[in-house]
Amino acid sequence: MDKEGTSVFIGEGSIRTRVAQLAKKISGDYADVDELLLVGVLRGCYIFLADLSRLLTVRRRIDFIAVTTYEQAITMPGAVRLLMDVRSDIAGKHVLIVDDILDTGKTLRYLQQTFKARNPASLKTCVLLRKSERLVEEVQVDYLGFDIPDVWVVGYGLDYADQDRALPYIGMVKTKKA
Ligand code: IMP
Ligand code: MG
Numbered sequence: 001m002d003k004e005g006t007s008v009f010i011g012e013g014s015i016r017t018r019v020a021q022l023a024k025k026i027s028g029d030y031a032d033v034d035e036l037l038l039v040g041v042l043r044g045c046y047i048f049l050a051d052l053s054r055l056l057t058v059r060r061r062i063d064f065i066a067v068t069t070y071e072q073a074i075t076m077p078g079a080v081r082l083l084m085d086v087r088s089d090i091a092g093k094h095v096l097i098v099d100d101i102l103d104t105g106k107t108l109r110y111l112q113q114t115f116k117a118r119n120p121a122s123l124k125t126c127v128l129l130r131k132s133e134r135l136v137e138e139v140q141v142d143y144l145g146f147d148i149p150d151v152w153v154v155g156y157g158l159d160y161a162d163q164d165r166a167l168p169y170i171g172m173v174k175t176k177k178a
Helices: 012-029 046-055 106-116
Strands: 002-010 036-042 060-069 080-084 094-102 122-131 143-148 170-176
Touching: 002 143, 012 046, 012 122, 012 143, 036 046, 036 106, 046 060, 046 094, 060 106, 080 106, 094 106, 106 122
Parallel strands: 036 060, 036 094, 094 122, 122 143
Antiparallel strands: 002 170, 060 080
8 A cells, every 4th residue: 555645634623622522521520539540552642642631630640551463363363462561550540541543443452351350440441533334343432532434544643654643633544556
């Protein structure tokens, strides 16, 4: 797939408005807890988490995990592997997983199962984008930014072959057929 160009798909203003709405909702929902542990899924989450976490009004801590999928696996295509775990013990904590995009759902499903087994006080998920047509795994999303069609998006943390992460807007990649 060769990249031909990028067009603005969700503009900066729309992202800002939606992230503020999510932050308000999350702050309200967690108003009574001592502390919220935000766990960002690297690397795509980094801008979303930075913006979201600064708008929250609840006491919070930030941690990160990194995952990858075994692209080459024949027996278990799309199987997820943990590259870097959180630093803290999440038992008894109120945990909110923050991810950039839900595509097949395999990443988030894996993380939900892995984290649930560690007995957090509560476990919820916040995802900026969801490609609902692509979902193969049933995954519970508690806070969602936008539902989008099956297109490849970049910017605001998301990449195409590790490029375009730092675009201030969410762009749609146009590819030319080889
Ligand atoms: P999953 O298929 O739901 O496990 O998606 C896993 C990961 O694929 C996401 O967290 C992203 O890092 C990446 N991904 C899926 N679709 C896109 C896209 O359109 N742009 C950039 N990254 C994507
Ligand atoms: Mg990701």
